[in-house]
Amino acid sequence: MGAMPTRALPAQTRRAPASARGARTRQALVEAARTVFERDGFIDARITDISAEAGVAAGSFYTYFTGKEDVLAAVLAEVEDEMLHPRLREFADRDDPVTVIETANRAYLEAYRRNAKLMGLMEEVAQVDERFRRLRRRRMRAFAERNAQALARLQEQGIADPALDPRLAAQALSVMVSRMAYLRYVDGFGNDSTDALAATLTRLWTGALGIRR
Amino acid sequence: MGAMPTRALPAQTRRAPASARGARTRQALVEAARTVFERDGFIDARITDISAEAGVAAGSFYTYFTGKEDVLAAVLAEVEDEMLHPRLREFADRDDPVTVIETANRAYLEAYRRNAKLMGLMEEVAQVDERFRRLRRRRMRAFAERNAQALARLQEQGIADPALDPRLAAQALSVMVSRMAYLRYVDGFGNDSTDALAATLTRLWTGALGIRR
Amino acid sequence: MGAMPTRALPAQTRRAPASARGARTRQALVEAARTVFERDGFIDARITDISAEAGVAAGSFYTYFTGKEDVLAAVLAEVEDEMLHPRLREFADRDDPVTVIETANRAYLEAYRRNAKLMGLMEEVAQVDERFRRLRRRRMRAFAERNAQALARLQEQGIADPALDPRLAAQALSVMVSRMAYLRYVDGFGNDSTDALAATLTRLWTGALGIRR
Amino acid sequence: MGAMPTRALPAQTRRAPASARGARTRQALVEAARTVFERDGFIDARITDISAEAGVAAGSFYTYFTGKEDVLAAVLAEVEDEMLHPRLREFADRDDPVTVIETANRAYLEAYRRNAKLMGLMEEVAQVDERFRRLRRRRMRAFAERNAQALARLQEQGIADPALDPRLAAQALSVMVSRMAYLRYVDGFGNDSTDALAATLTRLWTGALGIRR
DNA sequence: AATGAATGAGCATTCATTCAT
DNA sequence: AATGAATGAATGCTCATTCAT
Numbered sequence: 001m002g003a004m005p006t007r008a009l010p011a012q013t014r015r016a017p018a019s020a021r022g023a024r025t026r027q028a029l030v031e032a033a034r035t036v037f038e039r040d041g042f043i044d045a046r047i048t049d050i051s052a053e054a055g056v057a058a059g060s061f062y063t064y065f066t067g068k069e070d071v072l073a074a075v076l077a078e079v080e081d082e083m084l085h086p087r088l089r090e091f092a093d094r095d096d097p098v099t100v101i102e103t104a105n106r107a108y109l110e111a112y113r114r115n116a117k118l119m120g121l122m123e124e125v126a127q128v129d130e131r132f133r134r135l136r137r138r139r140m141r142a143f144a145e146r147n148a149q150a151l152a153r154l155q156e157q158g159i160a161d162p163a164l165d166p167r168l169a170a171q172a173l174s175v176m177v178s179r180m181a182y183l184r185y186v187d188g189f190g191n192d193s194t195d196a197l198a199a200t201l202t203r204l205w206t207g208a209l210g211i212r213r
Numbered sequence: 214m215g216a217m218p219t220r221a222l223p224a225q226t227r228r229a230p231a232s233a234r235g236a237r238t239r240q241a242l243v244e245a246a247r248t249v250f251e252r253d254g255f256i257d258a259r260i261t262d263i264s265a266e267a268g269v270a271a272g273s274f275y276t277y278f279t280g281k282e283d284v285l286a287a288v289l290a291e292v293e294d295e296m297l298h299p300r301l302r303e304f305a306d307r308d309d310p311v312t313v314i315e316t317a318n319r320a321y322l323e324a325y326r327r328n329a330k331l332m333g334l335m336e337e338v339a340q341v342d343e344r345f346r347r348l349r350r351r352r353m354r355a356f357a358e359r360n361a362q363a364l365a366r367l368q369e370q371g372i373a374d375p376a377l378d379p380r381l382a383a384q385a386l387s388v389m390v391s392r393m394a395y396l397r398y399v400d401g402f403g404n405d406s407t408d409a410l411a412a413t414l415t416r417l418w419t420g421a422l423g424i425r426r
Numbered sequence: 427m428g429a430m431p432t433r434a435l436p437a438q439t440r441r442a443p444a445s446a447r448g449a450r451t452r453q454a455l456v457e458a459a460r461t462v463f464e465r466d467g468f469i470d471a472r473i474t475d476i477s478a479e480a481g482v483a484a485g486s487f488y489t490y491f492t493g494k495e496d497v498l499a500a501v502l503a504e505v506e507d508e509m510l511h512p513r514l515r516e517f518a519d520r521d522d523p524v525t526v527i528e529t530a531n532r533a534y535l536e537a538y539r540r541n542a543k544l545m546g547l548m549e550e551v552a553q554v555d556e557r558f559r560r561l562r563r564r565r566m567r568a569f570a571e572r573n574a575q576a577l578a579r580l581q582e583q584g585i586a587d588p589a590l591d592p593r594l595a596a597q598a599l600s601v602m603v604s605r606m607a608y609l610r611y612v613d614g615f616g617n618d619s620t621d622a623l624a625a626t627l628t629r630l631w632t633g634a635l636g637i638r639r
Numbered sequence: 640m641g642a643m644p645t646r647a648l649p650a651q652t653r654r655a656p657a658s659a660r661g662a663r664t665r666q667a668l669v670e671a672a673r674t675v676f677e678r679d680g681f682i683d684a685r686i687t688d689i690s691a692e693a694g695v696a697a698g699s700f701y702t703y704f705t706g707k708e709d710v711l712a713a714v715l716a717e718v719e720d721e722m723l724h725p726r727l728r729e730f731a732d733r734d735d736p737v738t739v740i741e742t743a744n745r746a747y748l749e750a751y752r753r754n755a756k757l758m759g760l761m762e763e764v765a766q767v768d769e770r771f772r773r774l775r776r777r778r779m780r781a782f783a784e785r786n787a788q789a790l791a792r793l794q795e796q797g798i799a800d801p802a803l804d805p806r807l808a809a810q811a812l813s814v815m816v817s818r819m820a821y822l823r824y825v826d827g828f829g830n831d832s833t834d835a836l837a838a839t840l841t842r843l844w845t846g847a848l849g850i851r852r
Numbered sequence: 853a854a855t856g857a858a859t860g861a862g863c864a865t866t867c868a869t870t871c872a873t
Numbered sequence: 874a875a876t877g878a879a880t881g882a883a884t885g886c887t888c889a890t891t892c893a894t
Binding site for chain 3: 855860
């Protein structure tokens with residue numbers, strides 16, 4: 001399966017640093033930006049705070065980035081592999097579908113929890129910037145299509161409810177998991193354990209798909 | 214069913230207008246605020262735009278409201294009944310659970326679609342203001358508890374999967390519907406018809422709950 | 427003859443103040459702007475200096491003007507009547523054309539000298555801002571046309587050289603006077619007296635037009 | 640007639656390049672500067688644009704020049720012969736003064752037209768930098784003195800109006816031509832042909848000087 | 853109650869110039 | 874000689890909020 005092929009944001013950006021020193025400065029800025037974003041959120045983060053946190057002059061920021069959105073894109077690019085949607089792995093006929101689903105859901109919840117700050121940041125910025133909204137849509141579409149294929153396969157095998165629209169069903173169930181993760185780990189809603197969440201969500205998935213246990 | 218029990222936001226607010234003229238001005242401001250919020254979003258809306266839209270002087274705004282959040286609370290209070298979560302009505306033993314669920318989901322999707330601007334506003338503002346985030350949590354909890362009770366009853370009757378945590382399951386399924394509605398009607402994701410959405414979501418609900426058809 | 431009909435600059439501007447207090451503040455800003463512009467020139471003038479000179483808060487500037495160009499337009503509007511190009515008054519057949527020309531030239535030189543700072547400002551800003559360049563062209567055209575008519579009349583009367591293109595000739599002679607005034611009073615070129623300048627320029631005009639003395 | 644006696648600007652400048660490579664880089668910068676100045680004007684031209692246009696690193700600029708004024712001086716030095724004022728050539732008693740004047744005016748207008756960008760640059764920069772203002776004054780003085788001598792000679796010969804102050808008259812008439820050229824070719828005022836301009840200006844010159852045709 | 857003028861904090865961004873490699 | 878990264882000063886403009894009429 002490997003890493004998700006999400007391309008970089010089509011963000012206008014500066015050219016890559018030509019020297020090692022430049023690469024170091026750029027990196028320092030990306031790390032500082034992550035710190036500041038996680039601490040203050042996207043809207044309240046000031047460019048000067050990022051520069052200060054990175055220990056460079058205010059103007060140096062613009063040597064590498066065109067603005068806040070641009071660094072954010074760089075920050076997100078760095079953690080792209082962890083920014084998952086719940087995704088079923090390919091499974092062979094002999095695999096137990098319930099286990100596959102459970103594994104995917106649990107992995108997703110745990111990744112979300114680990115990167116909660118960043119995931120919240122994504123939601124915040126998607127609310128505010130069309131470019132990131134587009135990115136979110138693109139990612140979701142990619143995941144939904146993948147899961148739709150897995151679901152279609154289960155239907156062909158007579159394992160899943162054939163009456164379901166595989167695309168819509170896959171999307172809805174993905175969204176259920178990701179939104180629950182958001183509410184639990186970002187919004188602070190409820191205090192259920194990741195285990196409890198994973199168990200319930202998996203049971204809902206399998207039931208929803210009509211998979212017999 | 215009756216009115217939703219969500220109390221008004223504990224927003225600091227000015228006293229109610231004493232005169233009829235004052236009442237009219239206040240009302241004009243609330244309506245203007247809704248117009249401006251729906252047009253520009255919460256963050257980009259400026260108090261002066263609201264005053265201008267209402268046809269009053271800038272300063273008059275503060276006679277009635279303490280700030281942007283305060284008017285927004287007033288706007289939301291006016292349309293409170295339209296701000297729904299998917300909710301199962303009480304149902305008697307003779308009712309068909311599938312029909313009850315389908316009706317609730319369809320009604321919710323349609324209400325969401327009708328009030329898409331406002332629902333998007335809620336999401337935007339929840340992202341930005343803790344007080345509205347709290348409001349959102351409170352509402353969700355109320356709905357989830359209601360639906361949890363309905364679900365528990367279905368379990369008692371042997372209709373729904375007894376292995377499910379009724380509270381978590383109710384929350385997850387509600388969240389699935391409301392997030393799908395947000396993506397479809399606010400974010401512009403996909404182009405599925407409300408019928409298709411309602412059908413798929415209902416099928417997922419019933420399957421997830423283990424209700425036999 | 428009366429005031430020149432030069433319309434206001436098509437500059438985007440704020441609405442006029444509604445109260446007497448507002449009118450006073452606006453006026454203070456216009457006067458402060460003139461002071462600052464004459465002292466520092468257009469490019470080096472800072473909005474905050476103008477606000478400070480007027481004794482108002484920085485932000486108040488924007489209650490009345492949209493920017494530096496906008497105040498400058500207001501400053502220039504106030505002194506519009508003094509901002510002349512050399513212009514022949516209407517004259518009857520019995521008037522001595524030489525005297526008419528001499529009077530116009532002298533008046534122009536004196537007005538230019540009096541408003542030298544402002545005239546220099548005009549040249550500076552025309553160099554920098556297309557809107558003012560347009561204004562300068564428009565004014566010049568208006569003056570040239572007027573003088574061209576006077577010249578054509580002299581030609582009809584057999585007083586002026588009939589071989590001259592009245593429009594081009596009028597423009598060239600006007601330009602000669604105004605540029606000499608600029609060099610003398612703004613640029614500091616030479617140290618000839620206004621009398622000497624007026625005498626020479628008039629002699630050149632009359633000779634150029636072929637008027638017999 | 641020979642080269643114009645205007646010395647180079649007393650601009651502070653770096654030493655001449657020692658190596659052939661250095662000479663090439665310097666030359667590339669001068670040419671790039673001319674390109675950028677003609678394209679963007681003096682004020683809007685950025686040093687980094689000049690370096691980029693020359694294909695060298697930003698810092699290399701300072702190996703050869705101290706700043707923008709300094710390169711500009713180098714650019715102007717390269718085209719010094721083209722930066723003319725209207726100037727009468729020496730003429731013998733047998734020459735027709737009208738022809739001499741006409742030739743000078745036409746040559747000037749054509750040179751101005753050819754170098755309009757550069758002439759406009761000179762005006763722009765004179766508005767902004769005292770050093771170039773001084774240069775402009777010095778040139779004008781040199782030309783006016785030359786023409787004053789020619790005029791005085793015509794007066795001695797009984798050809799030109801003896802009542803004119805030769806210096807002021809020469810200056811005024813030169814200024815008339817050069818300003819008309821500026822307005823026509825830089826500012827875009829009017830659309831008269833160079834022929835028409837030359838004809839009118841010459842007629843005005845000869846009339847102004849009282850030369851019989 | 854309404855008016856509308858005044859306040860003033862707050863921050864992004866550019867670009868000439870330097871200087872270590 | 875050339876490179877190119879780092880510096881950092883400098884200022885325009887918005888808009889929520891107050892308060893004198």
